Amino acid sequence: MSFGPNNGERKNVKMSEMIISLTDDGGGSGINTNTAISTPTNAHFKLSDMYGRAIYNDTDGNGSDTGYWTYRNGNEFVDLPTDGNNDVGRFKFAYGRYRTATGAPSNSTMQTSGTINMSNLTGISHNALTTDPCGQTRGVKGGYTSGTTTKPVLAYYQSGANLDTNTKSLKPGIFIDGTTAGPGNNASGLTTTLAQSANIGYSAYTTTHTNQWTHLGLNTKLCTGDRVIVVAHSAGGTMYTFSSYGPIYLRSGTGNGSAVSATVSTLQAPHKNETGTDDNLAVYSAVCTADGATMVGVNPFHSSAQPYIFHVFCIKGPNTTASVTNATTKYTQYETSTTVTTAPVFGFASNQKYYIGLSTSPFYANVQSNPYTFSSTTGEISGTQGFDTVFVLGNGGNSSDPGTGMVTLSNYTGGTQGTTTTDKYGYTYPVALEGKYTPEVGRRIPSKDGRFVQITGTRG
């Protein structure tokens, strides 16, 4: 097993792969060339580089706070206030995600001093979503399974950081092995965009039944503090509000599994929009209060059987926040280009911010326009884009497989800048701005009517 974000086991942890994951000099030759330097050098790397670094957070608005940031997940840390670069390191928010072969992960706090303990540094990545499947897979695992499908997820990642000559990007969540860091070909057969999503805690499922619970695989095993977000999007009729049970629940194992306790909340109550073709949408959240969840129970509780699409996101803890900033507007035009907008700024944060932009449509005979190529093995997202990851769902263009969509994700590493403003009382005080680059979300509505759901939060 390798050192890297996709496997948190403490087996065969290799210093060489640690260097690959951190440095340009030791970890390959540049942007997505899929060519590694066979003998990593140790230039610019020392064990203290593995200390957790506080992300830049200018809470007093004077622009001179201490902290670190990177440009679009680049390897090169910039530290403030000296503004030096050529540093490498890890953010404190990342946490190690150690696990045994079959157990749930546990969050290992990043050391900030002392003798570095490499066993606490497995399973790390900048991705707010889980990146270690922990032996799990996508798929409908239990409950009512008839008429349910698992959508294929095509994944695309941003190329290099484009800060200066050091362009190697950490590419959140991507396989690192002894020869290659990045989303390209490697010995494990990561040869398609489909394979590039294999480790990621985002899944999408469709159903056509009503009022039966279905257990959807999380594509990972969660630990206490992790958060599951479920976006339930249906066609017409009326999506019902749950009264006897929570709207979602967590289970471990497969089949009916065992209950895993969680704090369940509604981020967006069922909302019907009758513009264009009627649809309904709700957003639910479950924060784990115990380890081991591998499935989320969902129920298309509805006035009649309608096509549903469930989008399932697994956000890494141990502390997370999540809020829905846009979910009620209906879009009725097929979009074959991506509308990119600046993600909303929501205050100072000492941990990582994430910005999810979800374009979704539950209807049959639906097509999702893909901005990229199906079989690309290199990152196709522009180096100047404010999101670093895009998931495109396989199309639902036949009668038995409804629903499709696209996700943009910014695993933001730019920190939080501050400025001062005059408040309503006439006093000047600091307010948060976007960090050192602009976080963005992208909207690309499928061929049938859809919605654009923005979910923002922090993790770590």
Next chain:
Amino acid sequence: MAYRQTTTLIPTEEQFKELFDLQINTFWKHKAYTWYDPQLTFDTPEDFRDAVCNWSLTNSRLYQMWWEDDTLLGFRAFMDSHLEEDFIGGMVHTAGDDGPIPKILGNDDPDWKLKCLKTDIFIGRPDSTGSQQNWMFDRPEIGPTWNNNDGESLWESMHRFGYERAYSCAHGSLQKQHLWNNRHKECFKHDIFLQNGYSFNERRQLGFDTNEQTSFIYRLVGGESMGWPRHHALYHLNNAERPDKVERPYIQSIDEPIQKGIKEAPIPPEQVD
């Protein structure tokens, strides 16, 4: 003349400023909105108005807007309880974890602010009768529990965003007197006043004093239909008499399965190996 309220709309900047200008003395001279004296911190009333307008339109979660036909009579803004407002990152006139609101909720829920809104600015103007009191005091359509069966009730709007309740604070003496002396009128009669006032940021519990400018008095907006307990020791003894229960609006997503007798299927039992 038809009176109504909306909760899915937000005022335009022009509407906001027009109403604000009509009440400029209230805000600028009598300091009805700000804890600080705006004349000490802004050069002109217009600067002050523009700052408040920008603040409100940026931070408000929803607006309860009152209309006479298509004429906007006024609005009040609702914001998140956890919104930081002042220069020290505090929450001016905002319920804190040691304040009265979590004591009333009594469930030790650390996330209570995620389900509780607070009111911010309120602005109104006279209706076609020439009186603002006419619609505020005598028209039931402007109350927080009114349901016009058009999906625009305050309850539905809160539900839409996942909120269960809201509270309101006031510190200006004229404003407090206005609220308290008219607590039986249509616009306030469903609200619940609290027994005590509190100092800035709830640092001290004070008496219920409507004749001074510093202590905040609290009221819970909307009564039981907004999720408050029917009785509580912290409620003011002389609240206006309120109905025991105000029916919430019909919401198809909630009420249709109740009417049809449909419940969620039981969740599958755990697997026993």
